[in-house]
Amino acid sequence: MIELSDVSYSYGGGELLSGxxxxxxxxxxxxxxxxxxxxxxxxxxxxxxxxxxxxxxxTAFGQDVRGLARDEIAxxxxxxxxxxxxxxxxxxxxxxxxxxxxxxxxxxxxxxxAANLADLLGWVGLSDQAGALPPSLxxxxxxxxxxxxxxxxxxxxxxxxxxxxxxxxxMSLRLLxxxxxxxxxxxxxxxxxxxxxxxxxxKQQVAAxxxxxxxxxxxxxxxxx
Amino acid sequence: MSLGGDIVAVLRGDAQADRVVxxxxxxxxxxxxxxxxxxxxxxxxxxxxxxxxxxxxxxGSELAxxxxxxxxxxxxxxxxxxxxxxxxxxxxxxxTSARVLDAAEQRALLEPWFGPDLPIESLPAPQLxxxxxxxxxxxxxxxxxxxxxxxxxxxxxxxxxxxxPLIRAADRLRALGVVSILLIAGATAAMITLAAQAALxxxxxxxxxxxxxxxxxxxxxRAFVRRFTLRALxxxxxxxxxxxxxxxxxxxxxxxxxFLTGLGFQGWHWLWPLAIPPLAAVVAFxxxxxxxxxxxxxxx
Ligand SMILES: Nc1ncnc2c1ncn2[C@@H]1O[C@H](COP(=O)(O)OP(=O)(O)OP(=O)(O)O)[C@@H](O)[C@H]1O
Ligand SMILES: [Mg+2]
Numbered sequence: 312m313i314e315l316s317d318v319s320y321s322y323g324g325g326e327l328l329s330g331x332x333x334x335x336x337x338x339x340x341x342x343x344x345x346x347x348x349x350x351x352x353x354x355x356x357x358x359x360x361x362x363x364x365x366x367x368x369x370t371a372f373g374q375d376v377r378g379l380a381r382d383e384i385a386x387x388x389x390x391x392x393x394x395x396x397x398x399x400x401x402x403x404x405x406x407x408x409x410x411x412x413x414x415x416x417x418x419x420x421x422x423x424x425a426a427n428l429a430d431l432l433g434w435v436g437l438s439d440q441a442g443a444l445p446p447s448l449x450x451x452x453x454x455x456x457x458x459x460x461x462x463x464x465x466x467x468x469x470x471x472x473x474x475x476x477x478x479x480x481x482m483s484l485r486l487l488x489x490x491x492x493x494x495x496x497x498x499x500x501x502x503x504x505x506x507x508x509x510x511x512x513x514k515q516q517v518a519a520x521x522x523x524x525x526x527x528x529x530x531x532x533x534x535x536x
Numbered sequence: 537m538s539l540g541g542d543i544v545a546v547l548r549g550d551a552q553a554d555r556v557v558x559x560x561x562x563x564x565x566x567x568x569x570x571x572x573x574x575x576x577x578x579x580x581x582x583x584x585x586x587x588x589x590x591x592x593x594x595x596g597s598e599l600a601x602x603x604x605x606x607x608x609x610x611x612x613x614x615x616x617x618x619x620x621x622x623x624x625x626x627x628x629x630x631x632t633s634a635r636v637l638d639a640a641e642q643r644a645l646l647e648p649w650f651g652p653d654l655p656i657e658s659l660p661a662p663q664l665x666x667x668x669x670x671x672x673x674x675x676x677x678x679x680x681x682x683x684x685x686x687x688x689x690x691x692x693x694x695x696x697x698x699x700x701p702l703i704r705a706a707d708r709l710r711a712l713g714v715v716s717i718l719l720i721a722g723a724t725a726a727m728i729t730l731a732a733q734a735a736l737x738x739x740x741x742x743x744x745x746x747x748x749x750x751x752x753x754x755x756x757x758r759a760f761v762r763r764f765t766l767r768a769l770x771x772x773x774x775x776x777x778x779x780x781x782x783x784x785x786x787x788x789x790x791x792x793x794x795f796l797t798g799l800g801f802q803g804w805h806w807l808w809p810l811a812i813p814p815l816a817a818v819v820a821f822x823x824x825x826x827x828x829x830x831x832x833x834x835x836x
Contacts, residue, residue, distance in 0.1 A: 361748070381752070381753055381833075382752050382753070385747070385750045385751060385752040385753075386750070387750075388747075388748065388749065388750035389750040393748065395748065399744070399745045399748060400745065401556065401558075401742055401745055403558040404555065404556070408555070412556070412745075412746075412749045413749040413750055415553065415556060416553075416556070416746055416749055416750060416751035416752075416755055417750060417751075418755070460749065464750070
């Protein structure tokens with residue numbers, strides 16, 4: 312599904328990530344951990360084509376990401392749902408429209424998807440906030456709205472960057488269960504987090520693998536978590 | 537998507553797509569004002585161009601389609617010189633016809649000064665030959681030289697030729713009017729490009745989010761293109777309407793005013809200002825589209 316072979320990345324200074332080779336198979340569930348600044352967000356951006364590897368090759372759905380034209384990158388983004396670390400909403404549009412944004416920009420008939428949208432908002436528990444503007448949402452509400460937006464196009468892959476960064480344990484578990492549910496529907500899930508408890512909790516529900524960024528490389532963590 | 541489909545999509549609009557980019561009040565008003573001011577100027581340039589064009593045409597048609605050759609010679613030589621001059625004239629390229637005026641016609645010409653009973657035959661009045669030239673005209677200096685050689689008493693009088701420089705000036709003025717309209721279109725394009733670029737830069741965050749959720753460049757560009765095209769259209773319509781009204785109420789002074797009061801539109805030329813708003817819209821469409829695609833590649 313997403314394949315990295317000997318990928319390195321540098322923002323201009325020294326190499327942040329180096330010689331990474333791994334495959335995110337369809338239907339797999341991965342966690343990505345590592346200290347702050349290790350390059351988790353950078354790694355995820357390489358996966359969804361927001362950054363291009365400075366060396367090596369990233370393949371998504373069988374296509375070399377480097378060779379994609381701008382329009383093809385846009386199409387790739389519709390197949391990979393992303394929960395960004397900072398959520399990234401349009402603050403002048405209500406939550407419902409922000410969640411529906413991928414539909415709107417792909418030119419789909421949003422009126423026809425209204426029931427879908429309502430279901431989705433109910434699923435993440437934001438039915439009451441549908442008409443609110445993003446700046447008025449709490450941290451957890453923002454994260455859930457971001458998750459709803461990430462899955463509205465029914466993407467094959469969902470990438471979540473610190474989806475439980477701002478929220479309490481109970482809400483974190485709720486969000487995790489939504490992601491586990493998606494995985495059971497066959498979606499490929501990648502979650503960057505440094506919340507070890509979240510990882511432990513997930514391992515009880517799905518066969519999750521844990522990737523750890525260390526010394527600029529990515530290793531598969533053992534049972535030592 | 538084809539360009540035709542793109543323009544249709546821009547004009548038809550998509551309320552939801554429009555909302556995706558927040559409104560930009562200040563640039564919007566500036567664009568409206570610029571388009572209106574430019575359209576106002578364009579209508580005046582158009583009026584100037586058409587008016588000078590009319591002037592040039594009128595002078596041109598009045599002008600030396602006909603000239604006169606006057607032959608003054610001692611009584612016995614007149615007939616011979618007339619024949620010589622006619623031979624010269626008939627072999628001159630650019631001269632369509634040369635006709636000797638008869639006594640009655642000559643008398644009619646002199647009547648205003650000398651009264652109806654002028655005994656023209658007994659006067660040493662010069663004999664006149666009416667010369668009609670074709671559209672290309674003839675070489676007046678060359679003709680003069682040949683006439684002097686063949687008929688020393690012949691004088692070519694091309695009285696209306698003095699207007700030639702005036703017609704050239706009017707033609708030049710018409711060309712300047714057209715150049716002004718092109719410059720106005722260029723300046724409009726430049727200003728709309730700047731405004732669009734400012735709007736795009738102000739919305740860099742929004743554009744980043746749109747790209748992240750899978751918006752293609754054409755989609756994002758269209759939101760901006762549509763706005764600026766509509767603003768240019770509305771602003772230019774207002775400016776063109778004002779200018780047309782201003783021209784319509786210019787005081788008329790009949791022929792006495794000449795060029796000054798001739799600065800208006802005549803007949804179907806009043807429809808010309810209608811072309812200005814669509815022209816402004818096309819200029820805005822392209823200016824914004826090019827600016828948008830350039831900025832989008834730089835921003836994300
Ligand atoms: N656009 C950028 N330009 C230059 N350096 C950057 C840029 N983005 C990130 N970095 C640097 O790269 C390193 C890794 O950043 P990244 O965001 O990938 O870390 P992270 O593992 O996601 O951290 P966190 O857990 O705090 O989110 C950091 O040192 C950061 O300062
Ligand atoms: Mg990060």
